[in-house]
Amino acid sequence: MAKRAQLARMRKAAGYTQEGLAEALNVDRTTIIRWEAGQGEPLPFLWPKLGKLLSVNRRDLLNLLAEGTMGIQNPQVQHEVAAMRAVLPEVESVNPGDGILDHVRRSQQDWLTVRQAPGVRGRELSELAAWLYPRPLRAPGGHVLTGAGWLLDEPIDLGAVRLCWAEAPEPPAFPADHVLPLTDRGERYLGYSRAVRDLVRPRLLENRPSFRLTGVATAGGFALSFGLTTFFAVYDVKQAVAHEFKAAWLRSNGDLPDWDDLPLRRAIGSPFDPERLLMSPGISTLTIRRDRRGEHTFVLHERDGGKVADGGGLCHVAPAGEFQPSSADPAQVANDFSLWHNIMREFSEEFLGNPEHDGSAARSIDYTTDEPFRDFTMAREQGRLRLWHYGLVIEPLELGVGQLTVAVVDGQVFDRIFARRVGANDEGRFVGGRDVPFTDEAIDRLEPRLSSSAVTLLRLAWRDRRRLLADD
Numbered sequence: 001m002a003k004r005a006q007l008a009r010m011r012k013a014a015g016y017t018q019e020g021l022a023e024a025l026n027v028d029r030t031t032i033i034r035w036e037a038g039q040g041e042p043l044p045f046l047w048p049k050l051g052k053l054l055s056v057n058r059r060d061l062l063n064l065l066a067e068g069t070m071g072i073q074n075p076q077v078q079h080e081v082a083a084m085r086a087v088l089p090e091v092e093s094v095n096p097g098d099g100i101l102d103h104v105r106r107s108q109q110d111w112l113t114v115r116q117a118p119g120v121r122g123r124e125l126s127e128l129a130a131w132l133y134p135r136p137l138r139a140p141g142g143h144v145l146t147g148a149g150w151l152l153d154e155p156i157d158l159g160a161v162r163l164c165w166a167e168a169p170e171p172p173a174f175p176a177d178h179v180l181p182l183t184d185r186g187e188r189y190l191g192y193s194r195a196v197r198d199l200v201r202p203r204l205l206e207n208r209p210s211f212r213l214t215g216v217a218t219a220g221g222f223a224l225s226f227g228l229t230t231f232f233a234v235y236d237v238k239q240a241v242a243h244e245f246k247a248a249w250l251r252s253n254g255d256l257p258d259w260d261d262l263p264l265r266r267a268i269g270s271p272f273d274p275e276r277l278l279m280s281p282g283i284s285t286l287t288i289r290r291d292r293r294g295e296h297t298f299v300l301h302e303r304d305g306g307k308v309a310d311g312g313g314l315c316h317v318a319p320a321g322e323f324q325p326s327s328a329d330p331a332q333v334a335n336d337f338s339l340w341h342n343i344m345r346e347f348s349e350e351f352l353g354n355p356e357h358d359g360s361a362a363r364s365i366d367y368t369t370d371e372p373f374r375d376f377t378m379a380r381e382q383g384r385l386r387l388w389h390y391g392l393v394i395e396p397l398e399l400g401v402g403q404l405t406v407a408v409v410d411g412q413v414f415d416r417i418f419a420r421r422v423g424a425n426d427e428g429r430f431v432g433g434r435d436v437p438f439t440d441e442a443i444d445r446l447e448p449r450l451s452s453s454a455v456t457l458l459r460l461a462w463r464d465r466r467r468l469l470a471d472d
Contacts, residue, residue, distance in 0.1 A: 004035065004036050004037070004038050004064065004065070004067045005067070006064055006067050007035065007036050007064045007065070007067065008036045010054045010056060010064060011032075011036075011054065014053060014054050014055060016053065018032045018033060018036075021053065024049075024053055025046060025049060025050060025053070027046075035065075038067070041065050042065070047061060051187075052190070055183060055185060055187060055190075056185055056187065057185060057186050057187050060185065101186060103182070103186075104182045104183075104184060104186055107181045107182040108181045108182065108199055110181070111179075111180070111181035111195065111199070111243075112181075112199060112200075114243060114246050114247045114250060115200070115243060115246070117246060117250055123143070123314065123448075123450070123451060123452055123455075125245065125246065125249065125397050126143070126395055126396050126397040126398075126452045127142060127143055127396070127452065128249070128256055129245055129396035129397045130142055130143070130144070130145060130396040131256055132256070132259070132262075132265075132396070133145055133271075133396070137272075139151055139393055139456055140456070140459070140460075141455065141456055141459055143452040143453075143455050143456045144393040144394060144395060144396065144452050144453055144456050145271060145272075145393065145394040145395075145396050146391070146392065146393045146394065147216070147271075147272030147392070147394075148272075149216065149218035149391075150216060150272065150391050150392040150393065151390065151391045151392065151393060151404075152222065152389070152390055152391040154464060154467070155388035155389060155390050155406060155460075155464060155467070155468065156222060156388065156389055157386075157387070157388060157389070158339055158340060158387035158388060158389050158405060159340075159387075160221060160222065160389075161222050161223075161224065161339060161389050162221060162222065162223040162224070163223075163224055163225075163226065163337060163338070163339070164215075164223055164224070164225045164226070165225070165226060165227070165337070166214050166215060166225035166226070166227060167214070167227035167228070168214040168215075168227055168274070168275070170212075170229065170233075170278060171274070171275055171276050171277060171278050172276075174264055174267040174268060175263075175264070175267075176192070176236075176240040176244075176264055178244070178263070178264075179192070179240045179243040179244050179247065179264070180192065180195060180240075181195055181199065183198070191232065191236040192235065192236045192239040192240050192243070193205065193207070193232040193235050193236050193239070196239070206231070207230055207231050207232040208230070208231050208322075208324055208327075208328075209228055209229075209230060209231075209324055209325050209327070209328045209333065210228070210229050210230060210231050210233075210234060210280040210322055210323065210324040211226045211227075211228065211229075211280060211281075211323045211324055211325070211337065212226060212227045212228055212229035212234075212274075212278065212279065212280050213225070213226060213274055213279040213280065213281050213392075213401060214226060214227050214274050215274060216392065222389070222391065224281075224392075226337070228333070229278060229280055231280070231322060231324065233278060234278050234279070234280040234400075237277070237278050237399075238398035238399060238400045239398065240264060241264055241265055241268070241397075241398055241399050242397045242398040244262055244263075244264050244265060245257060245262060245265070245397060248261040248262055265399070268399070271394050271399045272394070277399060279401040280322065280323065280324070280401070281323055281392055281401040281402055281403050282320065282321060282322045282323055282400070282401075282402050282403065283320065283321065283322075283323050283339060283342055283343060283346070283402070283403045283405055284316065284317050284320040284402050284403065284404055284405065284453055284454070284457060285317060285318070285319055285320065285343055285346070285387075285405045285406065285407050286298060286299075286317040286404075286405070286406045286407070286457050286458065286461055287299045287317070287318060287319070287406075287407045287409065288406065288407070288408045288409070288438055288461070288468070288469070289409055289411055289414045289435060290408050290409060290410050290411060290414075290469055291411045292411060295437070296437075296438040296469060297435035297436060297437055297438055298317070298435070298436055298438045298458075299317070299318045299351075299430060299435060299436070300315050300316070300317065300318065300430065300431040300436050300446065300454075301315065301316055301317070301318040301319075301320070301350070301425075301427070301428055301429070301430050301431065302314070302315045302316075302428045302429055302430075302431055302449070303315075303316065303427055303428040314449065314450065314451045314454075315431055315446065315449045315450050315451065315454060316450070316451045316453075316454045317454050317457055317458070318350055318351070318430070319343065319346030319347055319349070319350040319351065320346065320350075321342070321345075321346045321349075321350075323339070323342050323403070324336075324342070325337070326345065326357045326365065329364075331364055332364050332365075335364045335365065335367075336365075339389070339403070339405070340367075340380075340387065341365075341367055343387070343405065343407070344367060344372075344373050344376045344377075345357045345365075347372070347376060348372050348373070349425070350425050350427075351418050351421050351422070352372060352418070352420055352421065352422065353420075353422040353425060354372070372417065375416075375417045376417065379409070379410075379413045379417060384409065384410040384413045385407060385408070385409045385410070385413060386407070386408045386468075387405060387406070387407050387408075388405060388406040388407075388408075388468060389403065389404070389405050390403075390404035390405065390406070390457065390460055391403070391404065392404075393453055393456060395451075395452050395453060396452070402453050404453065404456070404457045404460070406457070406461055406468055408468055408469060431446075438462075438465075440462060443455075443458050443459070443462060
């Protein structure tokens with residue numbers, strides 16, 4: 001049996017093989033083997049990184065290193081352990097399986113209180129956050145933010161949007177410890193997604209590659225540049241910014257917080273600078289069924305707070321999702337670097353209830369021959385499924401970037417390709433049974449339940465309805 005069995009167990013619990021931990025620490029695998037056999041100790045300069053990788057605090061790391069019948073050979077380790085035991089003789093252990101310390105429990109409960117406080121799930125906080133920014137940065141209606149040239153004066157055909165590949169260094173990581181709770185071991189969580197995973201436990205929270213916005217150009221048309229990032233990397237920033245605002249809002253008894261109370265948001269600065277803010281612009285598509293008799297309808301989806309990590313209780317246009325490849329495979333990344341391909345996958349998953357197109361299949365998706373993509377593609381080529389793009393907006397609370405698009409589908413084609421539409425999916429249910437009348441009255445009635453980007457997109461589409469619904 002290994003001399004330091006607990007050290008080996010903690011390594012495995014953190015998801016590392018001996019080779020993986022050695023690579024992360026830039027040491028040889030035999031070094032890890034010696035440590036776990038009690039035949040050597042890490043040099044002191046490696047302790048902080050080792051503790052971070054294993055998610056243990058300094059005291060518990062020293063206890064792990066103290067395990068083993070051969071004793072501690074490194075005098076500095078020996079001295080550190082003795083000193084810690086001398087000054088913390090009554091401190092309760094916070095190893096997994098033991099009771100959680102009171103201050104840890106309070107930290108986690110305070111964090112959940114802020115996250116789940118009454119009123120923070122609606123649109124009111126998002127629109128309050130918009131008031132932090134000058135009026136020229138607010139889109140019509142004041143529900144969302146938009147930068148110069150980001151929101152188009154009128155919709156353009158989706159095919160006119162140029163996508164360019166342009167990797168760039170990720171923005172600096174700004175301190176966010178003030179919005180993160182303590183783990184059961186007493187250490188600060190390393191990211192918001194880890195805290196959500198452990199303390200909220202939503203059904204759907206998965207890290208996948210995402211396309212990262214690196215630039216917006218309007219000269220000679222509308223062009224978007226992208227590189228790669230991960231869903232969790234963007235999620236951690238958005239949720240930390242939102243949590244900071246919620247906490248400051250609660251402390252101010254519902255007033256608009258001061259910038260001095262929002263150090264993370266202040267450090268980011270301009271929310272339109274991809275060199276300062278990590279952006280992965282999801283795609284929100286308003287789907288309109290174009291009726292020959294003029295009784296047009298649209299699709300609205302209500303997110304279930306018990307199934308999703310954020311946005312529960314709000315209604316949103318559908319389909320909507322992250323702009324991301326179905327897998328990290330380079331061939332699939334290239335194949336999925338398309339707004340149309342992304343929208344088709346969302347139609348397949350949200351409307352037809354098909355399993356997540358997550359790249360687990362043996363081959364890449366063939367969007368021209370595989371069903372249901374073949375049907376979607378044929379309808380578009382025939383001009384009976386038309387797509388429009390309105391540009392980019394930013395949700396003020398989270399500073400999450402989104403693309404606003406519209407799909408107009410002729411009624412007969414809509415009824416055929418979506419004949420097996422589901423009434424609910426993994427993220428929630430569709431409002432009004434399946435369809436909502438595309439009328440000013442219906443939009444007005446539903447507005448209090450709509451997300452910020454949904455109400456903005458619906459208002460724009462209603463304004464431009466003659467163009468969007470016109471015959472070819």
